[in-house]
Every structure is written in structure tokens, then in C-alpha cells.
Amino acid sequence: MADEVVLLDFWPSMFGMRVRIALAEKGIKYEYKEEDLRNKSPLLLEMSPIHKKIPVFIHNGKPVCESLIIVQYIDDVWKDKCPLLPTDPYQRAHSRFWADFVDKKVYEVSRKVWATNGEEKKAGKKEFIEIFKILEGELGDKPYYGGETFGFVDLSLIPFYSWFYAIETLGEFNLEAECPKIVAWAKRCLQKETVAKTLPDQKKVYEFVGQMRKRFGLE
């Protein structure tokens, strides 16, 4: 019996993009369902009753929630093709650590830039650059965080690239000038079809962020 795979998602979500990239890397066919987050579907509320958030991955009727947990699940189930995590336990722990760092730091600090004004925004911009300099340090001279190949950490971070134009414009800074290695790495990832086809257009994300800011009374 063929696998039934459904993804509940929201197009600008960096977390959803991680899952979309993982599914593309593994060549898994799935049904994509776009959620209206101001009017969540009964399916979403049933499948993610605890957090009520996207992305939710539904595999043969059973839900998996939280993007990094979903990606590891996908890697565990479809393990015969295109491994996303390394095989060595120490390298796996190292990958999990850096994906966790992205989770703990990058979304929050991005919000501090796009969802604020004035002094708060200025402080957010400083922190954003600091965090990306730490990420540059971890990348070092490697082509990818995974080493020679695109892996778990690359997948956790690359979706934020689609938000860079919005953050740079609102934050009034040039990320390429501050963190050239990060931008070079991102452009290398964008050469992969799975990433290029998944990430939404930066200008489209910028328009979306503008709408959110108006709604929050920031514009």
C-alpha cells in the first residue's frame, strides 16, 4: 500500500520550509495543505492539539509535529536514500546541537528586527549580526555545515535566507557586508534544486512581513 503523506504548512514559515526541503531531498510525494493561521483548520487542531502550530506532518493518518522532529522522523523512515543526519553518533550530536542553536536563537532574533521599531530594533539588529557571526565561525571553510554535503544543520538554517531581504530592509543593514560567508553558503545551497524550488521569493516574504507589521500597528 502506498504511503499517504500530508503536510499542513504556511508558505512563509521557515519551519515548514525545512520539512518541504527534507521531503524533496528524499523524493517523497505528498499532499501540501496551506493553513490560514488566523482561521486554523479542524484538521490542524486535531493533529496538533498541544501547540496548534504548523508544520504538521501526517504519515498514514498519524501526525508528527515540530519541524526538527519531523525531519528526523523523515530521515528515520526513508533511510535508504539521501541521509540528512550523519551516521556517526558524535557527528549526529554535533548536528543536533547546531540545529538546536538555530532553533533557540535565529527565529527570536529575526523577530526582534522585523517585528519591532526604534531602540528595540537597533538592539535586535546587533544581536542578529552577532548570532550570524557565530554561525559563520561554525561553518568555517566548509562548503556546508554538513561538510562536503548539504545536511541537517544546513536544512535548519537555509529557510531563513528567504527572510533576509525583509530583515535587511527593515533593519537597514547589509548582511553580505557583515557575514559574507553566510551569504556565500546560502547561495551555494540555492544551487540545489530542492532548496531553490522550496524557498519562496524574498520580495514576496517582504510583502508578507509588511502586512504583518501593519496588523501589529508597527507601520
Add this chain to the structure above:
Amino acid sequence: MADEVVLLDFWPSMFGMRVRIALAEKGIKYEYKDEDLRNKSPLLLEMNPIHKKIPVLIHNGKPVCESLIIVQYIDEVWKDRCPLLPIDPYQRAHSRFWADFVDKKVIEVLMKISTTKGEEKEAGKMEFFEIFKILEGELGDKPYFGGETFGFVDLSLIPYYSWFYAIETIGELNIEAECPKIVAWAKKCLQKETVAKTLPDQKKVYEYVEQMRKKFGNG
């Protein structure tokens, strides 16, 4: 060559306790080093330069940080005995989800109760019970979150039991009255030698919390 295992830790840390329980479950010999968090050792700063936090597991000189990542590392390296995570990918994802829920929710609400007053503290208390009732719901009628055997989710949550007396006293609440299943589960876990030997005495934790509260002007 025998494995060299060192744990940098701090005795009241729930996160450290998770690692200590995992090491005990696997029967791994290790050197325990208690850190003074007001005067962190050069070793800690070298081994965890990003977060500068405990616990840090150092295995043959190589550090692993973040408690749930450390526990998964231990489970993968010493995989021949006493598995902590389930083998089935869906069950693994389910375990990771609930351990992540514990990570996201419990420490924050504990801090709210310990460090605030008045309305904020009352809100914290309400939230505490909401969270633990959700956990009771997930436990259901199972002896452990892991089912018939103590597992990853049990291990992530049980260290908080050593803080219950402190929370009940400072928060003026009765956890057993509101969440009897959780307390019954905790007492079942305490029957395991690995847990009983790891968890510090509840009164000792209360004294520590009171010292911290006085230092930060909350007590």
C-alpha cells in the same frame, strides 16, 4: 582502551540529572565534576563556548552539550544495553515531541513561580497546573510515559520531581491534590535505583532555591 567519560554538572540541575540517570541506566562509569556557576571553570568555558552551561558530557576529550542531545548521544553510543528511546520511528518522534514539550514549558513556569509575586505568580501557578494536567493526559493509564518501561520522556521529566517540595512551598500549592497521577508516576520512577540515587533530596533543593531567591531579592 577504556572510555574516558567526564560530566560537568551542577547538583540541583534538572538537566544534569537527566544525564546522570542515563549514565546510570547504561551502567557507565564517569568522573563527576560539580561546577560553581558563579565561577565557571576554564574547562567548562572551553568545552561549551557557545552557551557556557552545564551539563557537558566529555567523551574521550570531545564535548557534547544540551541535555536531551547528550542523552540521545549516550543512547546511540552505548546502544547494546537498556535502550532509552524506542526503536520504531513513530514512537521515537512521539518521545522526542514530549521531551521537547517538557523542555519548552516546565522550566519557564517554574521560574515564573519562584521569581515573581502577586498576580504574575498566581498566573504562573495556573499555568503550572495546566502544563502538568496536559502531561497527565499524555501519561494516561500507562505506568510510564515510555509505556511498560522507563524511557526518554520519563527521564526528561522526573528530575523536576526533586524541585516539587520547593515549588509547593514557595508557590503555596499542592501538586498531589491537583495532579495525583503525576505524583504517583514520580513515586514509581523513584523505585528505580538509578533515579533514587540520582535525584537530590527535595529539602536540600528547597534550601538552594531559597538562597537563590534571597540573592536575587525574591525571598
